[in-house]
Amino acid sequence: MDFSIITWDIFLYLLRGAGTSLLIAVIAVMAGTVLGTLGAIARLSHNKFANIVAAIYVEVLRGTPMLMQITFAFLALPAIIRMIVGHPIRFDPLVTGIVAIGLNSGAYTTELIRSGINGVDHGQFEAADTLGLSYKQKMKMVILPQAFKNILPPLVSEFITLIKDSSLLSTIGVVELMKSATTVGANYYAYLPPLTVASCIYLILNLIISTCSRVIERRLAVSD
Amino acid sequence: MIDVKNLSKTFDKKVHAVKDVSFHVDKGEVISLIGPSGSGKSTVLRCINGLETPDEGTVLINGKALDFSNPKQAQKDRTVMGFVFQHFNLFANMTVLQNLTLAPINVLGKSQQEAEATALKYLERVGLLDKKDSYPSKLSGGQQQRVAIARALCMEPQIMLFDEPTSALDPEMIKEVLNVIRDLVNDGMTMIIVTHEMNFAREVSNRIAFLEDGTIVEMGTPEYIFTQSQNQRIQEFLEKVL
16 A cells, blocks of 8 residues: 555646536536426426426436436437437537436426425415416515425435446546546556545535535524 | 305315305495305405416406416406415515515516605504514514505505404404404505404404305394394304304
8 A cells, every 4th residue: 555656746636626526516416406496396386288298208317327317418318319410529528417416306306406495385486476476576585595405415415426426437438536536556666556546525514415415404493 | 346256165075165155345345255174265355366266256456357367467467456364374485574565676677766654554564564664474473464454555455365364363463463454444444354352253244144055144234244134144153153
């Protein structure tokens, strides 16, 4: 066990990988939250079409492996695009990966937010109606804030899952934390030190996130 | 001011909640709907406000029929009526002041200052000025209901609808809420009150309707309903609750 190969430069290299992992997770969770909100509203709407589209979206993305979705987006989708536009198009691994993970997260978040909205007392909807608020105002100002508060803990879990799942993008050549660690390992013929350090970075990142979420939860509890 | 014509509403295609109910409310009149649980009182009130869509019949406000199939129009029509719920339904994610200013700002288009001035005026009227920055969960049931009444008043409604406003309250809090409603009666507000508080209904109402099985059995002055009516059902009901 020779940890001396983890020089300051190597450590910075791993940190840069961690930065990429974090970037992937942050963008994906934001995209997922937006998609999830739209998805949940579509799932709960009386519009049959919106309902079915959202249901298919959720089932397809929850029912296939994320690694398959990422690989499909990077390797199979370009072929489909080429068939349509007639010439090859290069997919950037990072962008493709973020889109794939964001779409996947959106499916899970749809169900999460749907349960959050269902958990809001029916009287809150009725009170908003009697005051003349429009559907959009009602959702934005009254219902969704309460729904998000209810689902904050599982939403944070989703974020943590995404930080870990961002490692799947190493398979399509994105140099995030996982890829950085295996690259260092391959260069020095020693995997134990870089993988250990990378694991610790994942762990520390996620501990910071769960701590932050507890602070936010306490703050939101003022209205309890 | 309010005309309810041949209102009918069925739930789940079988249970007749309301059957062919018609009545008229004049401006400044206070009407109480009384009767046993499940008699359709609340459903009538909820249809007037459009929380339920009646299967048949119409509701006219100032001679104009409510069209709740048109959401935009319904939103507009609604704002002439304030609605107070049995379970208060204050917005849990907002302070008292935010509860009171939300709709005036976003529906009536008032400025923040204007809305706050109105809110503080009504909060003072219900005696809860010191609670303006509290969250609903920190208030007692009676206080929440007074805030809910103030919230409805902030929309400057022409009509107030009360759906069992004291039924979810502990006995010691009923009085403070009834006092606020009594204050509105003295102001000449047009009101329909669904209530189990018989003495209060008798005191403040111009007319009382007794409902059973979704129909109005009789409607008349408090004096008539409480002392002169020969209807056996009404007599039995009053005997039980008084």
